[in-house]
Amino acid sequence: MSLSVIVIAKNSGATIRRCLESVAWADEIVLVDSGSTDRTVEIGRELGARVQQTPDWPGHGPQKNRALDLATGDWVFSLDSDEWITPEVRAELEAAMAAPGDKAAFMLPRRSSFCGRFMRHSGWWPDYVKRLFRRGTARFSDDQGHDRLIVNGAVGRLAKPIHHETITSLDQLIDKMNTYSAMTARNLQQRGRRASIFTALFHGGWAFFRTYFLRAGFLDGREGLMLAIANAENSYYRYCKLMLLGRKRVMGDE
Numbered sequence: 001m002s003l004s005v006i007v008i009a010k011n012s013g014a015t016i017r018r019c020l021e022s023v024a025w026a027d028e029i030v031l032v033d034s035g036s037t038d039r040t041v042e043i044g045r046e047l048g049a050r051v052q053q054t055p056d057w058p059g060h061g062p063q064k065n066r067a068l069d070l071a072t073g074d075w076v077f078s079l080d081s082d083e084w085i086t087p088e089v090r091a092e093l094e095a096a097m098a099a100p101g102d103k104a105a106f107m108l109p110r111r112s113s114f115c116g117r118f119m120r121h122s123g124w125w126p127d128y129v130k131r132l133f134r135r136g137t138a139r140f141s142d143d144q145g146h147d148r149l150i151v152n153g154a155v156g157r158l159a160k161p162i163h164h165e166t167i168t169s170l171d172q173l174i175d176k177m178n179t180y181s182a183m184t185a186r187n188l189q190q191r192g193r194r195a196s197i198f199t200a201l202f203h204g205g206w207a208f209f210r211t212y213f214l215r216a217g218f219l220d221g222r223e224g225l226m227l228a229i230a231n232a233e234n235s236y237y238r239y240c241k242l243m244l245l246g247r248k249r250v251m252g253d254e
Helices: 016-022 040-046 060-070 087-098 170-190 197-214 217-253
Strands: 003-009 028-033 050-053 075-078 103-108 110-114 129-134 138-140 149-151 154-157 162-167
Touching: 003 016, 003 060, 016 028, 016 040, 028 040, 028 060, 040 050, 050 060, 060 075, 060 138, 087 103, 087 129, 103 149, 110 217, 129 138, 129 149, 162 170, 170 217, 197 217
Parallel strands: 003 028, 003 075, 028 050, 103 154, 110 162
Antiparallel strands: 075 129, 103 129, 138 149
């Protein structure tokens, strides 16, 4: 069974080589780039990927669907540009494709790092993600922020983890927090959700409590505390932005 690996990227020069080299054994690698100004495209072509550049950014889900539409393999494996896999994962993927049974897709655990530490708690492990699927059985959601793979069929579970270098610095964390809180606020508004300052305070406090206590973030040391605070801030700003979007809509109606 042939395998296509799909990757979307923008200015991923620091991580794209590790990502693509880890799946160099695949029958095809499709890299869709949304306007990189670093060496992302050059590295992709150097490593044999089929590179497609797009002039716009429609969001994570729609961009991944663009990559999916370019794939030609019997199976598709989706990998982010800051992720990579080990030979053990490769062996498990090949075994799953060779004998999938009734499964249309498979999910894998993901081990993510935060400021240099691989998190073992805080809701970040095992963090199962659906990534391997038969072409034609799944599409990505249209969410602007965190996309979902929607599968038509049964989903199996593998054991070996994808590795993910999520956050490397506080500057990167703050930038991501601002971007994702804005995108998710817009998604919530499109679904008819509203918020107040009390909604924002409640969700921020709950995000901290859930991450640090219910999901044992305190066992991840200082990084666990930093992550719990970051989750609280992200949730708080998401609902504050939703509140202000609602105010703009009301003022526009008037």
